[in-house]
Amino acid sequence: MKDGFARPHDEESALREWKSKRRARIVQQTLTGASPVFLLAVWELLSRTELIDSRFFPAPTSIVGTFFDMIASGEMLSHVSISLLRIAAGFLLGTVPAVMLGLMMGMYRPMKAFFSPLLMALMPIPTLALMPIIVILFGIGEGSKIVTIAGSVFFPVVINTAAGVANIDRIYIDVAKNYGASPKAFFFKIALPGALPVMMEGIQMGQAIALLTIVAAEMIGAREGIGYLIWSSYKLFLFEPMYVGLILISFFGYMFSLLLRWLKNRLVPWQ
């Protein structure tokens, strides 16, 4: 293209390049779509031919059958609704104070100096390891399960929120100061929106941890819930319902992350 104009053979080679790129893209998409189907097909085949023990690895089609049976009997609804309720309550109970404490720590150095060592010391302890204490404090009922989830959601959110405030570019703080922002205006116009992107990452992490925790929390002293479904089925050697429980966890994990991504796009439209 010495003279700056595309000549016919250039156009041809550009078209060829474009076609080969498109082909590569189609291949990749097909592979992405095919991988779960492939896995399920192999599983089905191995299970039906008893090459793997069908008691532990029941065929996907029979798991799907159990899935619909459980919907029809209403059993599914009761497990799912109680688990979702616990997750929602625990998630809120953990996130709200975490956001407040994180903002305070990000804004006021003495707060950070005081709370940082406590958080650092408590964070590595898995909340599940504290379940016996939590049960003693909050009883065997709903309280202890909600508190367990809240406790495990709290840490990633508080740490990300504090980091979010601390990472706000100095220049915006100068701008607010120069234009005479009151502490309240600074909080609502600079600290909170400025920390929001990193805070949302913490909340996404918290959501993933909440799902991990609910399953374990419901293995102890629960009569219903997805975690109970998995654990009790396993103990009774009923593997179909156990796999149904695992599918439910996977499904809700995906739904929650979609929901939070949507929320992030609404709350942080400027990124």
Add this chain to the structure above:
Amino acid sequence: MHAPEAKIAIEGIAKVFYKKKQSILALQDITLRIRDGEFVTLLGPSGCGKTTLLRILAGLEKPSAGHFDVRRTDEQKPLQSMIFQENGVIPWMTVEQNVAFGLNLRKLPAKLVKERTHYYLEKTGLTPFAKLYPKELSGGMKQRVSIARAFANDPELLLMDEPFAALDEQNKFILQEELLRIWEEHRKTVVFITHSIDEAILVSDRIVLMSAHPGRIVAEKRIDLPRPRSVEQIRSDPGMAQLFVEIWNHLQREVQGARSEFKPCKG
């Protein structure tokens, strides 16, 4: 210069920074008077403390010694507003919200806020972009937001911290002329910082030359060219070429001198 009508009176300001166990004298004995409506530029090599001086005037730093006074004409007006270097535009506010920032913080009536915001959006050609977030704007457009925000706030004096340093040359010329055009309307007192001699000559009534390590005022130059000025006019004026060389020689001596002394300093 000790006229009673001084808008800003800076009296013996010094600033010391402490780094670990070292203390660094960033500003030494700065005394300066600026008339009402005067456009004054602080010009000097980086590390001469010009930004520190501006930040003191902006209330973002406290002087280690000395003081300054700004004579107020209207108690309702804010004392000063700053046009920051690049990135001073707040990314989570739309263009309109950024321009209205100072006005809203002062809780002015919504009608007045809207009126004044729209006036300066129009002046800076930002009206079509009012609802956009800064990430969608070019560097030049962002700096227009910063300019509109400061002018809309209607302060007693305007502070400008190398507002065009990050722009490409064509955009810089365009924005320099736009800034002068908007400034001509009210001729507020301005303290402007730059390291560009051309820019200083174009915009200033008076250039205050500073040296580094420590930051001191070493000379002053009046620019008596008639206003309104344009880039073209300044460039074609032979007297200005002479002035450029003079200032350049002066700064060169200062930079060389500073280099041979080799002391660290914070800009």
